[in-house]
Amino acid sequence: MAGNDRPRAIADVSAGTILATVTIAVPPERVFRAITAADQIPLWWGADDMYRTTKHTADVRPGGAWRSEGKGADGRDFHVQGEYVEVEPPHRLVMTWRAPWDGDQVTTVTYTLEPVETGTRLTLRHEGFGARHDSCRDHGFGWERVLGWLGQFLAAEAGIKPSGVFHCRLIPPRPDFAFTLTEEERALMGRHADYLRTQLREGRMMIAGPVADPTGPWGLCILRVGTEAEARAVTDADPVVRSGRGFRYEVLPMMSVIM
Structure with a gap:
């Protein structure tokens, strides 16, 4: 766990x-x-x-x-x-x-x-x-x-070590993706949102949402899990990554967190 x-x-x-x-x-x-x-x-x-x-x-x-x-x-x-x-x-x-x-x-x-x-x-x-x-x-x-x-x-x-916090950046397949969604891609993003809501409900995710980067929007997801491998398991199972459409996550551990 x-x-x-x-x-x-x-x-x-x-x-x-x-x-x-x-x-x-x-x-x-x-x-x-x-x-x-x-x-x-x-x-x-x-x-x-x-x-x-x-x-x-x-x-x-x-x-x-x-x-x-x-x-x-x-x-x-x-x-x-x-x-x-x-x-x-x-x-x-x-x-x-x-x-x-x-x-x-x-x-x-x-x-x-x-x-x-x-x-x-x-x-x-x-x-x-x-x-x-x-x-x-x-x-x-x-x-x-x-x-x-x-x-x-x-x-x-239970011998459970304190969990880590990970900054997960979801990079879309093209810089203007948020503005040029096809109907099929819009449906895929709906499944992506449902998946993230499940992570939030089950305690693995702290917050998520799109970031208005001037060079092109990207997705932010902050995970709180035991290890980086667990964080990558969560991001790898995201429907957008599994779709094979060119989405990828960058996962970085946070050195400290103020909450």
Whole structure:
């Protein structure tokens, strides 16, 4: 399996809802255990420069209670707790969330785990913030960190090395290709777009699109996979390359990435 992708969280403060996603390179069963088992959560939830979860109790069934306790980097104790609403291993977990630092307001967290070719696509929805915009925004930042810790823990356990990022330039068969498409070529580009959407959905691609180069447009695709060989396997399987019409990719590893 390739490495994890970068977790992303969006806080829609007007709706009082957070949506966060990450692809983790292990099966859903392993991810589900990591987010529910009392002996698992203290192993990964937290960082020394922020806070550490030191104890977790969980009665993992509808109506069962859960509680996490820990200590912040400033030495202060904290806890958060709630009840399980839906438990459908290994694909869905719904629970309430109540934290003293949030005024003991009750919100709802839903985990959805979907198997994908690269492992598990985890989608988290945290809702019920109402007009508490700052709390919604802060929890969004927090969930992005938490899903990152989860992914790092499971990848390290599985012996998966961090993935690389690759700049892939798709060079068309002629400089004016974007402006002189035949109907057959237009259909081919539709299949190309569908292929890239699959790479995005399965966690291998970060972004893609045409670049308006004055010397002639070309396609850009940024991949996050384990090795250059894996990146080339993705580009070689692109329908435009397989068509034999003169498309080719240049694949270069990025030395560093700011995200």
